[in-house]
Each structure stands twice: as structure tokens, then as C-alpha cells.
Amino acid sequence: MKPENLSNFSQKPRGSVEDSTTENNSLSSDSDIEDISCASGDQRRIVQGLRKTIRKNNTKINDLVAKLTIAEIHLANEKEKSNYKDDLITLTKETKDLSVKQLQSKILELENELALSKCPALIKEKEKINEYENNLSEKDKQIEKLEYELTESKAKIVKLESTIHEKDEELVEWIRKTQKCDAELESKIKSYEANISEMNKKLSKFNIGAESCQNSDKSFIFLNGTKIPSIRMVSFPDLEPFPAVFEEIASAGSWMVIQRRIDGSVSFNPKQNSYKDGFGDLGTEFWLGLEKLHKLTMSRRYELYVELVDFDDARAFARYDHFVVGRSEENYKLISLGDYSGNAGDALRSHINCAFADDWWWRSSEYECFLNGTYNGFKVKVDWDGVWWGRWNMRNGYSLKSCKMLIRPRDEKSIEVNLGPKHPET
Structure with missing residues (x-):
């Protein structure tokens, strides 16, 4: 509707x-x-x-x-x-x-x-297709495997790149430290060269002074009977090269002088001098230095020879076959003397295991010698401060006219050193 x-x-x-x-x-x-x-x-x-x-x-x-x-x-x-x-x-x-x-x-x-596909030709073609499909499936599996391996390889490459980066940083740090060490070594070398140059200058001045002294009317006679000491530069590991006086002792060979007192020209007051590094004048009075004595005597076996002369010109000596000075942490204590021989008396024996306090190896309750005390220009009885050895004279100590301490390796007749210019003896 x-x-x-x-x-x-x-x-x-x-x-x-x-x-x-x-x-x-x-x-x-x-x-x-x-x-x-x-x-x-x-x-x-x-x-x-x-x-x-x-x-x-x-x-x-x-x-x-x-x-x-x-x-x-x-x-x-x-x-x-x-x-x-x-x-x-x-x-x-x-x-x-x-x-x-x-x-x-x-x-x-x-x-x-479907009915037509069952004919032989079609079946054969279908089999080929299946074969191609199987091959394709295998290829796909191979591709998957290769892709997995490629992923692992990339991960390894990333890890290696990270390791290389770390090594590069370590190398840069090592180069920086090496450069720093090179700079420090160069600075030390320059310092050593400056010290050697300074030593050579001092030796040159000493040569000039010795030659002028030799040409003067009043020639200076040293205790070992020569006019000019034999000075050589000594090189030793962990020590800067230093000059030292060497003397020949009859029937005892060549020795390095580590201490000498002859006229009181040098103050041996510990407040004014460093017993650790050494002080004084190699031409007159000096102390070689405790650190040098420690390094030398700890490196091999050394002998100690002490030569003494009193104001009556009487001579005596004390010889020890194993002289050892301790480390700075031990206050350079007298560790060993070995066996004694000589005719001055075994006065230093009582100071074994004593620390070096101020100016000598002191024992608080008992001491038998002191060679670094105040020098007296005449014979005087001393209590403790002076240059003296032993209390054999009525248990009294008397001042000495001169003294010196010398060392040499125990197993050799002479000390091996790097020789500098040797001063001719007259």
C-alpha cells in the first residue's frame, strides 16, 4: 500500500x-x-x-x-x-x-x-615441487644457522672491541707512566751528572790546592806518610757516585778511609753535621757517612782497620775481620765486628749491638772508646768526650793525637771501584 x-x-x-x-x-x-x-x-x-x-x-x-x-x-x-x-x-x-x-x-x-592431477606427469611435477620446497626449507634452516652464527660473531666482535678499547686505555696509561718514569730518570741522571760535575770541580780544586801545597815551603804531611792522598770515585748500586780516600797500609794492602782525625780543623758536633750522609774535608778530617757504610758492609764481608797515634807518637792498631753496620731503621747499629787482632786492644767490642746515637755507637752503661769526640791538641785525661781508645792506663782514657778508620773487602786485597783521575803520589 x-x-x-x-x-x-x-x-x-x-x-x-x-x-x-x-x-x-x-x-x-x-x-x-x-x-x-x-x-x-x-x-x-x-x-x-x-x-x-x-x-x-x-x-x-x-x-x-x-x-x-x-x-x-x-x-x-x-x-x-x-x-x-x-x-x-x-x-x-x-x-x-x-x-x-x-x-x-x-x-x-x-x-x-584432483582426478586429473593423479596422472604420472602431474605426480612427477608435484614431486619436483615437493623437492624444491624441501630444498627451500633446508636453505631457510641454513640461513637461520648463518644468521645465528653472524649474531654470535657480532657479539664476539663487540666484546673484542671492548677488550681492545681497555687495552688501548692500559697502553695509554702505561705510556703515560713510562713517560713519567723517563722524566724522573732523566731528572735523576741530570742530578747525578750535576753531582759528578760538582765532585770533579771539588777534585780539581783539591788538585790545585795539593799542587800549591806541594810547591810551598811547608808541605802538608798526612798520617799515612804521603803528601797527597789517593782519591778515587766510587760507584755502588743505590748510591750516588762519591769520592773516597784510599791508602796503602804496609803488609795490609789498599784500604778505603771512612774516618780521620788529625788536627781538629773540622767540627764533629752532630748538631752541625750529618753523620748519615757524611761531612768534612777529604784532605784533612772527615766522616764518610753511615748510609754508605751500611750499603757497603751489607753487600759483602768487610774488614775494619783502626789506626791510632798518641801524643808520644806511639802507634797502635785494632783489626776486625767482619765489620757490619745496620739499616737506618735500626739507627745504623753496630751489628758485627768479627775476630779481633792488633795491639791497641779490643775496645770497640763492648759497643756491638749499640745504635749510632748522635756521633758514636753508644752503650748507656759501658763504653770503652770514642773517636768522634772533641779534639784536644795535647795529651789530657778524658771522661768520655774526646778522641780516645781504651781504659788500659789505670782505667783512664787519654786523648789521641790522631786516628783513622779504614775498611776493605775481606775476600780481596783491594776494593773494586770506578776510578776517576788518580792523584800521583810523591
Whole structure:
């Protein structure tokens, strides 16, 4: 049913309602006129109220008629939609039947193709295809394996690059330390060269002084009977090269002088001098140095020779065959003397295991000699401060005119040294 027919249908009832309403209005109006003409004032008011009520009811009736008309139109539209749905369902059923037929036809074609594929040629081609697929699968596996190995190789490369980077940093640090060590060694070498140059200058000055002394009227006589000592440069591990005086002792060979007292020209006061490093004048009085004595006597076995002269020009000596001085941490204590021989007395024996305190190996309760004390230019009895050896004369110590201490290796007749310019003896 079309909408326009529904519209016509809906319009007919609406017209009948309006006509009846109009007729009722006209009838009521005529009756109202007749009633009004014959009614009193109260009745007029009642009539007017009734008129208002009638008008309100007529308005409501008209609204209801309009709503009814709209509802009829919606109902007609819904019926038309229902007819469309029925047509669509019919069409869907027809399309479904057609699709089923087409699928059945397609299945039949596929079955025919399957039957044809069973021929030998097609089977052989299919086998080739399967073989190709298998080969392709193997290749895929090989590719996966190679990719895995490639990943591992990349990881190893990253690790090696990290190791190389660390080694490079270590190499840079090693080069930096090497350069620092080279700089320090170069500085030490320059310092050693400066010290050697200074020593050579001192030796040169000593040569000049010795030559001038030799040409003077009053030549200086040393205790060993020569006018000029034999001075040589000594090189030793862990020690800077240093000059030392060497003297020949009759029937005893060549010895290095480590201490000499002859005239009091050099102060042996420990507050003014370093007994560790050495001090004094090699031409007169000096002390070689405790650190040198320690390094020398700890490197091999050394002998000690002590030569003494009193103010009556009497000479005596004390000789020890194993002289050892301890480390600085031990305060350079007198570790060993070995066996004694000589005619001056074994006075140094009581000082074994004594630390070097200020200026000598002191024992608090007992001591028998002291060669680094205050020098006296004449014979005098001393209590402890002075240059003396032994208490054999009525248990008294008397000052000495001169003394010197010398050492040499025990197993050889002479000391091996790097010789500098040797001063000729006269």
C-alpha cells in the first residue's frame, strides 16, 4: 500500500470529526441565543462558563484528532517497511540458493581437477615441487644457522672491541707512566751528572790546592806518610757516585778511609753535621757517612782497620775481620765486628749491638772508646768526650793525637771501584 493512499484514508475521518464539531457548535450557539434571550443574569454567567468549557473541550478534541492523524501516517509507513523486509527476505533466500548451487559447481570442478592431477606427469611435477620446497626449507634452516652464527660473531666482535678499547686505555696509561718514569730518570741522571760535575770541580780544586801545597815551603804531611792522598770515585748500586780516600797500609794492602782525625780543623758536633750522609774535608778530617757504610758492609764481608797515634807518637792498631753496620731503621747499629787482632786492644767490642746515637755507637752503661769526640791538641785525661781508645792506663782514657778508620773487602786485597783521575803520589 502506497503512502499517498494512506494519506487519503487518514484525511476522511478527520473531515467528519470537524464537520460534527462545527454542527455541534452551531446548534449550541442557536440554543444559547434562545436561552440567553430568556434567561436571567445568573444564567448568563453560567452560560458563559459553559461556553468556555465547550471551547476548551473543542481545542482538546482538535489536538487529539491531529495526533491520531500523525499516528495513522506512522502506521502506514511501518506497514510499507514491513513489505520491504518481506521482499528482502525473499531475495536473500533466492541469492542463498544460487550461492549453494555455485559452490556445488565449484566443488565439482575441483574434484575433476584432483582426478586429473593423479596422472604420472602431474605426480612427477608435484614431486619436483615437493623437492624444491624441501630444498627451500633446508636453505631457510641454513640461513637461520648463518644468521645465528653472524649474531654470535657480532657479539664476539663487540666484546673484542671492548677488550681492545681497555687495552688501548692500559697502553695509554702505561705510556703515560713510562713517560713519567723517563722524566724522573732523566731528572735523576741530570742530578747525578750535576753531582759528578760538582765532585770533579771539588777534585780539581783539591788538585790545585795539593799542587800549591806541594810547591810551598811547608808541605802538608798526612798520617799515612804521603803528601797527597789517593782519591778515587766510587760507584755502588743505590748510591750516588762519591769520592773516597784510599791508602796503602804496609803488609795490609789498599784500604778505603771512612774516618780521620788529625788536627781538629773540622767540627764533629752532630748538631752541625750529618753523620748519615757524611761531612768534612777529604784532605784533612772527615766522616764518610753511615748510609754508605751500611750499603757497603751489607753487600759483602768487610774488614775494619783502626789506626791510632798518641801524643808520644806511639802507634797502635785494632783489626776486625767482619765489620757490619745496620739499616737506618735500626739507627745504623753496630751489628758485627768479627775476630779481633792488633795491639791497641779490643775496645770497640763492648759497643756491638749499640745504635749510632748522635756521633758514636753508644752503650748507656759501658763504653770503652770514642773517636768522634772533641779534639784536644795535647795529651789530657778524658771522661768520655774526646778522641780516645781504651781504659788500659789505670782505667783512664787519654786523648789521641790522631786516628783513622779504614775498611776493605775481606775476600780481596783491594776494593773494586770506578776510578776517576788518580792523584800521583810523591
